[in-house]
Amino acid sequence: MTPDQILRTFLDHYHRRDHRDAPESSLIPPPGDPVLFTTSGMHPLTPYLLGRPHPGGRRLANVQRCLRTTDLDEVGDRTHLTVFHMLGSWSLGDYDIATSLRWGYELLTEGFGIDPGRLHATVFGGDHQVGPDETAWATWTELGVPVEANGTDNWWSNGPTGPCGPDSEIFVWTGDGPPTGTPSTDDRWMEVWNHVQMRHHRHDDGRLTPLPVSSIDTGMGLERLEMVLRGGRSVFAGDGLQPWVDAVRGRWPLDGPDLRIVADHLRSAVVVLGDGVRPGNTGRGYVLRRLVRRALTVLWRDDPTRSLTELPVEAYADTLRRFGQRAEVEPLRAVLLEEERRFRGLLRRGRPLVDRLRGRGPLTERDYRWLHDTHGLPRDLVDGLLTEAS
Known part of the structure; x- marks a missing residue:
């Protein structure tokens, strides 16, 4: 599939589930954002994740260009890029993580035709402030996808303060032969999609307080997905690179x-x-x-x-x-x-x-x-x- 076909398949999947398109923003974040560049699709939506009603409704989807300076030292391998396209979907106080994961599984396996046997998931295992993500674990288990629990690797935040919450990451096997190990033990498992539960606000002193509404924020790298769907070994073989x-x-x-x-x-x-x-x-x-x-x-x-x-x-x-x-x-x-x-x-x-x-x-x-x-x-x-x- 070409990048345009991938994008169309992604948006059609969410349009059929009553999502509206959120406009793409530039790499320059909105005023008040603590980062230099837009690093994820949720940055332009931060005010709405904090509770403000979005003019497009509570279900949104789009593609957003992103830049991550944190990955600069990793650029040079097969999968990391400085600037990339992020496919995103959002539930602003609407459906829950179980629904998001099921819809994500349907898109990957039915929409994009990825063999379910090549999938692996990770979930948040809990820490001293927040318990383990039992709902995500149960959902993946019900879908037949192997799952492992991690600590900070499965906690997503917008920065040192602000919206944050547990996330569930979806990996695809990119090695030759049958999958082995887990994402934490074999780097041939490549992360393609992240489903975050935006439930908390982290304060300067590290405290967590509940957000006004619990939202879902997902992000999937278009260039990585293109690599997976073409059976490639590098994002640099894709149309954009x-x-x-x-x-x-x-x-x-x-x-x-x-x-x-x-x-x-x-x-x-x-x-x-x-x-x-x-x-x-x-x-x-x-x-x-x-x-x-x-x-x-x-x-x-x-x-x-x-x-x-x-x-x-x-x-x-x-x-x-x-x-x-x-x-x-x-x-x-x-x-x-x-x-x-x-x-x-x-x-x-x-x-x-x-x-x-x-x-x-x-x-x-x-x-x-x-x-x-x-x-x-x-x-x-x-x-x-x-x-x-x-």
């Missing part, structure tokens, strides 16, 4: 994690730019700058003459179209090329600094921190300069 993978690999001899990092970060940078963010030294601008410079760091590790000017505009245009952004390609491309120029200048200025420090002996952790915090030189590039100078 392939143009960047082809563009990068077609010009430079990159493979493995290096190829995936460059493709992901450049694609993500285009989406962030498309939502109006520009490179800077703080906040959202710094996240964007870090994405671009990390991609350039990988590119220049073996050949500092490589340039983003070599990449075709088609990859930019494809990404903007898939994320429904109306920005023009050339102005965004010009921003990236200017950021590349600034970074090259930084490196030219940084080489004498590195040489001076090396003259005193091997670099210390304090030296690395000073080079990064004061002059913006990432460790990977500092080590590259050292290799070049030695």
Whole structure:
């Protein structure tokens, strides 16, 4: 199934169950949200999870673009992305977790045709404040899906404070042969869908109090689901990532994690730019700058003459179209090329600094921190300069 077919199947499933479409928001969260970017589909709906009536009703569904800085260090493997599409459904004080899980099971097995034998679920096992999620456990058991209980891994929160609650995660077996182990013991189980019970509000002191209404918030990564449905082993083989993978690999001899990092970060940078963010030294601008410079760091590790000017505009245009952004390609491309120029200048200025420090002996952790915090030189590039100078 193509991403468009997956999205249509998902929304049709929930439309038949009286859900209305919630409009997609940009990566910039609503005022008052504590995070820099929209990290899940529920961010734009936070006021409604706190009890405000939604104009669309109590049953909603949509696709939302998201960015997670917490996953930056994991990007480079087969399944993690910085920017991705999140398929979401919500019950704002309407149906319960058992109904949500049953409908989710129906969609995965009947709508998308996933073999029930390839599914595994996890639920919240309880802690000193909240008891185990017996309803979710009983529902999965009734459906014949293996289930295991965990602690904090199955507790979802919007941040250090705010709406939170126990969640049930659905995993699909991506290995060869029959499934083995559990999600906590075998990483070939890949999480595809999360069903959260938004029942609590966490305060600054860690206390939990009940929300005005108990809601359900689900989120499923479109790119991961596409990988599962195509029988693939990497999200980078999907329609949304392939143009960047082809563009990068077609010009430079990159493979493995290096190829995936460059493709992901450049694609993500285009989406962030498309939502109006520009490179800077703080906040959202710094996240964007870090994405671009990390991609350039990988590119220049073996050949500092490589340039983003070599990449075709088609990859930019494809990404903007898939994320429904109306920005023009050339102005965004010009921003990236200017950021590349600034970074090259930084490196030219940084080489004498590195040489001076090396003259005193091997670099210390304090030296690395000073080079990064004061002059913006990432460790990977500092080590590259050292290799070049030695």
